[in-house]
Amino acid sequence: MIVLDEITKIYDKEPVFKNLSLRVDRGDMAFITGPSGAGKTTLLKLIYGAERPDKGEIIVGEWHVTKLKQKKIPLLRQEIGIVFQDFRLLPNKTVFDNVALALTAHKLSPAAIRETVNNVLRDIILLHRKNSYPLNLSGGEQQRVVIARAMVAKPKIILADEPTGNMDRENANTIMGLFKDINAKGTTVMIVTHNEELYQGTGHRVFHINNKIVEREFAG
Amino acid sequence: MNIVRYSLKTALKSIWQEKWINFLTILSISIAMSVIGIFAILIMNIDSAVQHWTRNFGVVVYLYDEITEEEKLKLKERFDSDEDISEVSFTSREDALQDVRRALGGNAVIMDDFNVNPLPSSFSLTLRGDLLKPDIVMEKAQIINAFKGVEDVQYGEKWLMALHEFSRALKTGALAVCAAIFIATTFITYNTIKIFFYRRKDEIETMKLLGTTRSYIRLPFLIEGFVIGFFGGLLSSGTIFALHSFLTSGAASFMPAIDSYLSVMPVAIYILIPAAGALMSVMGSLIAVGKIRY
Ligand SMILES: Nc1ncnc2c1ncn2[C@@H]1O[C@H](COP(=O)(O)OP(=O)(O)O)[C@@H](O)[C@H]1O
Numbered sequence: 397m398i399v400l401d402e403i404t405k406i407y408d409k410e411p412v413f414k415n416l417s418l419r420v421d422r423g424d425m426a427f428i429t430g431p432s433g434a435g436k437t438t439l440l441k442l443i444y445g446a447e448r449p450d451k452g453e454i455i456v457g458e459w460h461v462t463k464l465k466q467k468k469i470p471l472l473r474q475e476i477g478i479v480f481q482d483f484r485l486l487p488n489k490t491v492f493d494n495v496a497l498a499l500t501a502h503k504l505s506p507a508a509i510r511e512t513v514n515n516v517l518r519d520i521i522l523l524h525r526k527n528s529y530p531l532n533l534s535g536g537e538q539q540r541v542v543i544a545r546a547m548v549a550k551p552k553i554i555l556a557d558e559p560t561g562n563m564d565r566e567n568a569n570t571i572m573g574l575f576k577d578i579n580a581k582g583t584t585v586m587i588v589t590h591n592e593e594l595y596q597g598t599g600h601r602v603f604h605i606n607n608k609i610v611e612r613e614f615a616g
Numbered sequence: 617m618n619i620v621r622y623s624l625k626t627a628l629k630s631i632w633q634e635k636w637i638n639f640l641t642i643l644s645i646s647i648a649m650s651v652i653g654i655f656a657i658l659i660m661n662i663d664s665a666v667q668h669w670t671r672n673f674g675v676v677v678y679l680y681d682e683i684t685e686e687e688k689l690k691l692k693e694r695f696d697s698d699e700d701i702s703e704v705s706f707t708s709r710e711d712a713l714q715d716v717r718r719a720l721g722g723n724a725v726i727m728d729d730f731n732v733n734p735l736p737s738s739f740s741l742t743l744r745g746d747l748l749k750p751d752i753v754m755e756k757a758q759i760i761n762a763f764k765g766v767e768d769v770q771y772g773e774k775w776l777m778a779l780h781e782f783s784r785a786l787k788t789g790a791l792a793v794c795a796a797i798f799i800a801t802t803f804i805t806y807n808t809i810k811i812f813f814y815r816r817k818d819e820i821e822t823m824k825l826l827g828t829t830r831s832y833i834r835l836p837f838l839i840e841g842f843v844i845g846f847f848g849g850l851l852s853s854g855t856i857f858a859l860h861s862f863l864t865s866g867a868a869s870f871m872p873a874i875d876s877y878l879s880v881m882p883v884a885i886y887i888l889i890p891a892a893g894a895l896m897s898v899m900g901s902l903i904a905v906g907k908i909r910y
């Protein structure tokens with residue numbers, strides 16, 4: 397469950413959100429749309445505690461994000477898989493090591509880590525690239541590495557910021573298929589996208605953000 | 617991954633990857649710690665060196681001319697049984713006169729002008745070396761001065777005072793140097809770890825976003841700091857050991873009798889230096905990594 401209640405967020409005296417409210421139930425898949433600069437990325441940052449709202453409350457699962465102590469933030473983030481819009485891949489690490497980075501603080505043996513990472517790379521059709529470095533991959537491949545890293549720790553929630561932005565339709569469909577699969581297994585999925593095709597006809601909740609609020613909420 | 621395993625792996629990898637910076641850091645620390653070690657040994661041995669120089673420090677107890685034989689004997693008994701006094705010798709008035717005559721040599725004729733012997737009899741006492749602190753000697757002199765038959769007690773008060781001041785200043789100075797170098801050791805590691813931390817900044821930022829706890833981020837740097845400080849200290853222990861062996865083996869014939877000055881050379885120092893190096897170095901790393909905010 398993700399709840400944003402009457403959120404106000406101000407950057408440099410300029411509010412991005414003004415009393416924005418939004419709710420996604422546990423196990424749901426939801427989409428966030430809106431023009432560039434509407435605050436979609438900021439919204440996700442508020443959810444995983446990288447930004448703090450100036451007003452309002454945020455609840456993620458059993459976490460009271462707005463009241464969370466610094467020390468607890470990594471515990472919240474261990475339950476969230478994030479597909480960053482700007483990828484945040486480390487150029488000096490291989491695809492395998494980039495994905496494994498998300499398992500650093502998890503109590504897994506090196507053998508278990510190897511198996512888990514290999515499995516997720518296989519799912520996303522990147523196993524043959526596991527020893528490559530990110531800069532030697534295409535934009536779409538890099539994006540898939542980011543998605544693999546977000547999924548590898550089997551989080552309760554996936555937040556994906558324009559996850560198919562650099563992909564052709566075929567690749568986008570493959571990725572959406574993966575999101576559907578993990579959502580079917582109970583993971584809450586929140587996808588920021590410009591691409592109407594991703595949600596049209598799915599019946600999933602769509603939040604259209606504009607003018608500092610959720611301007612429109614409808615079933616896709 | 618298990619935090620200890622992960623941190624060791626990450627630290628060792630970094631130590632190997634940056635082996636030259638690490639080597640130079642270890643070298644710097646070993647030089648700093650060697651200076652600390654040498655000063656520490658100096659501090660520990662100042663007292664014994666002072667005792668060495670003042671081995672023949674004496675107190676002279678002058679007696680009244682009217683002193684009875686009985687009182688004299690009583691005094692001698694008291695001095696003999698006093699554990700603080702290592703040597704007692706008596707100089708009679710006649711002996712004193714002889715001494716003066718001998719000292720004057722050919723000019724001894726001037727002594728003939730005296731009808732009576734003007735010299736008092738005296739006891740010469742040698743105090744135990746470890747008692748040679750100005751206040752202790754003064755107290756002792758006052759006690760002896762109050763004994764029956766004692767006219768005056770004399771000792772090298774000014775000299776003793778100066779020596780004491782000198783050894784105290786030496787100790788304070790050496791201690792200050794040690795403290796300064798200790799802080800420098802922390803700073804040496806701080807610098808190196810800060811560089812490593814900045815090199816991994818992107819990785820650390822990403823790890824923070826991926827939910828990596830603080831201890832996973834910190835511990836590899838602390839281990840690296842520990843290793844650097846420990847090996848720096850170990851190298852310094854080796855240096856000091858070699859230096860000590862050289863100075864006491866007689867190979868350094870230009871500096872004789874060093875052994876008698878180095879009465880205190882605890883073996884523990886060889887363990888203490890690496891331990892201190894590691895401790896200061898870990899502190900440097902801790903400061904370099906700083907507060908981790910999410
Ligand atoms: N760290 C920041 N400091 C100041 N302004 C910011 C910061 N991050 C985003 N903004 C501003 O907030 C607004 C929303 O940004 P963002 O959430 O990235 O929009 P979107 O993802 O919908 O394109 C933009 O006007 C952007 O310039």
Ligand SMILES: [Mg+2]
Pocket residue numbers: 436437438481557
């Ligand atoms: Mg954005």
